[in-house]
Amino acid sequence: MRKIGSLLSRNQRFIPLAATALLAIIAYGVGAILYPGMRDLQVFLNIFRNNVYLLISAIGMTFVILTGGIDLSVSGVMALTAVASAALLREGWNGWAVILLMLAMGMALGATMGGFIAYLRVQPFIATLAGMWFARGMCFFISDDAIAIDARMWRILGQTRILIPGLADPHTQTGKFVSIFMVVSFLLLVVAIFLAHLTRFGRTVYAIGGNEGRNEQSARLMGLPVNKTKVLVYTLNGFCSALAGIALSVFVLSGHGLYANGTELEVIASVVMGGTALSGGVGYVFGTLFGVLILGITQTLIQFNGSLSSWWTRIVIGALTLMFIGVQSLLAARRRRRGGVKVTDAAARAATRKRRQVYGGIAVALVLAGLAIALIAKPPQGGLGGNAATPKSSACQLRLFRQELAAEAMQAGAVITYERNGGPDCIDEVYAIFPDGRITGDDGESKIEKQATAEEVELLLAGIDGLGWFTDEMYNTWHTPCGQCYGYYLTVSYRGTEKTVQGVDGGTDAPADYWQVVSLVKGLVPRFTATP
Amino acid sequence: MKQPRFALTRRKLVESKLFFPLVVLALILLFDLLFVRGFFSIQTRDGNLYGSLIDIVRNGSTVALLAIGMTLVIATGGVDLSVGAVMAIAASVAAVLMNPYVLARELPPNLMSLINDPTFTFQPLWIVIGVTLLVAIICGLWNGLLVAYVRIQPMVATLILMIAGRGIAQLITNGVRIQIFYERYSFIGQGWVVLPFSLYLVILVYALAWLLNRKTSIGLFIESVGINSRASFFSGIGEKRVKVLAYTFCGLCAGIAGLVASSNIMTSDAFNIGMTLELDAILAVVIGGTLMSGGRFSLLASIVGAWVIQAITQSMYAFGVPAFALQAIKGVVVILVILLYSEQVRGLLRRVSVQKEA
Numbered sequence: 050m051r052k053i054g055s056l057l058s059r060n061q062r063f064i065p066l067a068a069t070a071l072l073a074i075i076a077y078g079v080g081a082i083l084y085p086g087m088r089d090l091q092v093f094l095n096i097f098r099n100n101v102y103l104l105i106s107a108i109g110m111t112f113v114i115l116t117g118g119i120d121l122s123v124s125g126v127m128a129l130t131a132v133a134s135a136a137l138l139r140e141g142w143n144g145w146a147v148i149l150l151m152l153a154m155g156m157a158l159g160a161t162m163g164g165f166i167a168y169l170r171v172q173p174f175i176a177t178l179a180g181m182w183f184a185r186g187m188c189f190f191i192s193d194d195a196i197a198i199d200a201r202m203w204r205i206l207g208q209t210r211i212l213i214p215g216l217a218d219p220h221t222q223t224g225k226f227v228s229i230f231m232v233v234s235f236l237l238l239v240v241a242i243f244l245a246h247l248t249r250f251g252r253t254v255y256a257i258g259g260n261e262g263r264n265e266q267s268a269r270l271m272g273l274p275v276n277k278t279k280v281l282v283y284t285l286n287g288f289c290s291a292l293a294g295i296a297l298s299v300f301v302l303s304g305h306g307l308y309a310n311g312t313e314l315e316v317i318a319s320v321v322m323g324g325t326a327l328s329g330g331v332g333y334v335f336g337t338l339f340g341v342l343i344l345g346i347t348q349t350l351i352q353f354n355g356s357l358s359s360w361w362t363r364i365v366i367g368a369l370t371l372m373f374i375g376v377q378s379l380l381a382a383r384r385r386r387r388g389g390v391k392v393t394d395a396a397a398r399a400a401t402r403k404r405r406q407v408y409g410g411i412a413v414a415l416v417l418a419g420l421a422i423a424l425i426a427k428p429p430q431g432g433l434g435g436n437a438a439t440p441k442s443s444a445c446q447l448r449l450f451r452q453e454l455a456a457e458a459m460q461a462g463a464v465i466t467y468e469r470n471g472g473p474d475c476i477d478e479v480y481a482i483f484p485d486g487r488i489t490g491d492d493g494e495s496k497i498e499k500q501a502t503a504e505e506v507e508l509l510l511a512g513i514d515g516l517g518w519f520t521d522e523m524y525n526t527w528h529t530p531c532g533q534c535y536g537y538y539l540t541v542s543y544r545g546t547e548k549t550v551q552g553v554d555g556g557t558d559a560p561a562d563y564w565q566v567v568s569l570v571k572g573l574v575p576r577f578t579a580t581p
Numbered sequence: 582m583k584q585p586r587f588a589l590t591r592r593k594l595v596e597s598k599l600f601f602p603l604v605v606l607a608l609i610l611l612f613d614l615l616f617v618r619g620f621f622s623i624q625t626r627d628g629n630l631y632g633s634l635i636d637i638v639r640n641g642s643t644v645a646l647l648a649i650g651m652t653l654v655i656a657t658g659g660v661d662l663s664v665g666a667v668m669a670i671a672a673s674v675a676a677v678l679m680n681p682y683v684l685a686r687e688l689p690p691n692l693m694s695l696i697n698d699p700t701f702t703f704q705p706l707w708i709v710i711g712v713t714l715l716v717a718i719i720c721g722l723w724n725g726l727l728v729a730y731v732r733i734q735p736m737v738a739t740l741i742l743m744i745a746g747r748g749i750a751q752l753i754t755n756g757v758r759i760q761i762f763y764e765r766y767s768f769i770g771q772g773w774v775v776l777p778f779s780l781y782l783v784i785l786v787y788a789l790a791w792l793l794n795r796k797t798s799i800g801l802f803i804e805s806v807g808i809n810s811r812a813s814f815f816s817g818i819g820e821k822r823v824k825v826l827a828y829t830f831c832g833l834c835a836g837i838a839g840l841v842a843s844s845n846i847m848t849s850d851a852f853n854i855g856m857t858l859e860l861d862a863i864l865a866v867v868i869g870g871t872l873m874s875g876g877r878f879s880l881l882a883s884i885v886g887a888w889v890i891q892a893i894t895q896s897m898y899a900f901g902v903p904a905f906a907l908q909a910i911k912g913v914v915v916i917l918v919i920l921l922y923s924e925q926v927r928g929l930l931r932r933v934s935v936q937k938e939a
Binding site for chain 2: 119165168169170171172174175176178179180181182183184185186187188189190193306307314317318321327328358359360361362363364366367368370371374375378
């Protein structure tokens with residue numbers, strides 16, 4: 050026991066990092082036990098694939114936070130990069146030139162904010178807040194609407210699958226794969242670890258942060274280039290934000306000024322969960338990887354659960370951030386106690402007791418909050434499909450989705466299948482559209498049929514393709530449908546590719562074009578008389 | 582003998598916190614007078630006043646309310662980033678209290694008609710307002726406890742509620758954008774008694790804050806905590822309690838602002854209500870001359886700061902600048918204002934003026 054204690058006290062600085070790694074592993078383990086789907090290695094890889102921009106941005110943010118600063122402008126710079134690159138690509142610019150220009154722009158913005166912070170002594174969060182406003186505002190000077198990206202280079206960057214040797218079949222191009230930007234982000238991580246721990250720059254960064262600004266004073270007195278390092282750190286973060294913006298635009302193949310709204314919070318939360326102290330001076334770039342991982346696993350768990358709505362992600366992340374900050378301040382307090390002036394025993398004991406009371410109070414509050422959340426989040430009775438909604442006053446029983454019916458229709462040669470489930474009458478309708486214009490519908494009790502022309506079907510397919518159905522802009526979303534809401538499954542097969550996207554109306558999470566596609570399809574399919 | 586006295590009064594005027602925001606407001610209004618036609622015309626309808634100037638006051642009232650609370654928090658040397666999220670929570674609570682049936686999937690027919698009945702409310706209005714403000718106060722209290730007793734940096738402590746708050750708001754409304762039909766509720770944001778009702782709310786909250794700060798010693802305590810928290814502690818000021826009070830009051834202000842905002846659009850939109858308003862509130866306080874590092878503050882100057890922001894916004898709208906693009910201009914303004922107040926620039930100005938005199 051004493052051995053463990055001494056081991057812990059000797060390696061105290063690794064405790065937050067170890068806690069993060071442990072938490073990530075436990076969270077993933079729990080998920081893998083509960084949801085067999087999560088055991089798939091590709092699901093694990095997708096956690097990184099979907100959050101690659103978060104990781105890139107969080108790496109830069111780690112440096113900023115290590116100096117005791119903060120950068121709220123990352124999301125703005127990301128959106129600006131996405132919009133500006135989309136606009137330039139639309140003008141026919143060369144892809145490489147766009148990338149270089151965007152990175153330069155990000156660095157220039159970062160350097161400007163860093164200059165304000167280091168030389169004019171503006172508080173970091175005010176300077177970067179202004180930077181965020183500026184960047185987001187500029188997006189709308191460039192374009193009010195979303196600009197689609199059609200450049201070949203962006204498609205290649207986004208859709209190339211780098212197959213993992215041994216886990217994939219190179220002939221059929223199937224199996225486990227990673228994306229180009231995943232590789233880029235991990236290279237960046239390696240470079241960042243090198244920068245932080247093996248260069249003079251990194252040592253200065255650690256020297257500046259922490260101890261409520263007193264370390265910065267010491268660093269200045271030691272003759273370290275504090276101002277220069279600060280500007281460099283914000284420049285580095287500008288670079289990372291721009292790179293993250295490019296990754297984002299490659300991921301969604303478009304640019305709009307409202308993209309990445311609130312991402313700065315997720316980025317900061319990942320860094321904090323990665324064990325970096327927000328006061329600066331303590332933490333590891335490597336830990337940030339785990340912070341991003343925890344965030345991604347939380348999202349995946351909530352997606353797999355199905356009965357939890359997407360906003361739970363934010364609540365859980367808020368709670369986790371609080372927990373990690375609590376751990377940090379606890380450790381900081383212990384450090385202070387050990388390193389500080391000797392106080393009399395009685396006073397020390399009183400202080401400890403008081404601190405224990407405070408932490409005890411917080412712990413009790415957290416446990417209560419957890420219990421409350423568990424009670425609220427308990428899946429309502431009768432929702433076997435995991436898609437049940439508002440528990441109270443539900444007069445009708447939600448039915449299960451019948452995707453097997455849709456799959457059968459696709460096998461039989463249908464080009465579009467469309468399933469709508471829920472609503473005030475708890476309906477479940479499956480429609481199939483065939484290339485010759487035949488449309489069938491099935492609501493579980495009766496069947497319906499309609500004959501449209503083959504041209505209409507072809508037009509519909511082209512329209513759906515034109516709305517970007519087969520791009521990454523169309524992605525699955527799910528939250529608990531409200532009482533009047535419907536859940537949708539829409540499968541489209543066009544020119545040899547097939548893709549299914551699910552969504553729920555009544556929220557803001559699904560891609561906007563998804564509803565356009567749904568309304569296009571709705572316009573063609575016949576209606577059951579019972580449902581409006 | 583006369584010369585220095587005159588210099589003293591001039592200096593007093595220039596160094597007053599109200600001076601700068603009022604000058605900026607006057608400049609913007611002058612600009613509007615010259616370039617925007619009909620900006621100053623005010624009509625009367627049913628004894629109520631309407632016009633662009635009134636719009637500035639009315640639309641600026643949410644930010645003004647937030648700015649009052651934010652001033653106190655910033656004066657203690659902290660900052661509250663969660664006010665926007667607290668607004669969303671308040672709006673959601675109010676909407677659910679007025680019409681919980683919207684959330685139900687299937688209703689008996691006798692209740693169905695109540696959903697969009699303008700005279701129906703589930704709870705009487707005073708309970709709606711009371712509970713909403715209570716929830717907002719609890720949010721503020723939570724921030725205050727984290728900052729004062731757990732000793733988390735203010736920015737970080739309030740960041741937590743900023744992240745989780747919108748999630749909580751969506752949880753309350755089950756992710757639905759609840760439309761509010763209750764007619765009397767609309768009076769809070771859209772009512773007029775000669776002047777917009779929300780202006781009276783601002784005045785009421787200001788009066789409350791003024792009494793609290795200038796007729797009791799709390800204002801002095803807040804300033805002393807902001808200037809030097811440790812020294813205040815040693816001189817016997819309960820700096821923790823002062824901080825908790827400031828954050829709690831800020832939560833209350835955010836709650837009132839949430840009521841005004843949701844009553845304005847008669848919807849509780851957990852995702853959009855109060856979005857980025859925390860930034861506007863901070864900007865208003867900064868324009869009002871309260872230093873971000875804490876210390877001396879002026880509530881009235883912050884309110885004028887809020888109107889300055891609204892006046893800029895309104896003038897830009899008159900020129901057809903899109904709403905989102907305005908953010909870029911706000912960003913530049915905030916940096917300029919901060920630089921104007923910063924030690925470096927002040928020192929430079931002082932040196933220049935000394936050289937001139939010499």
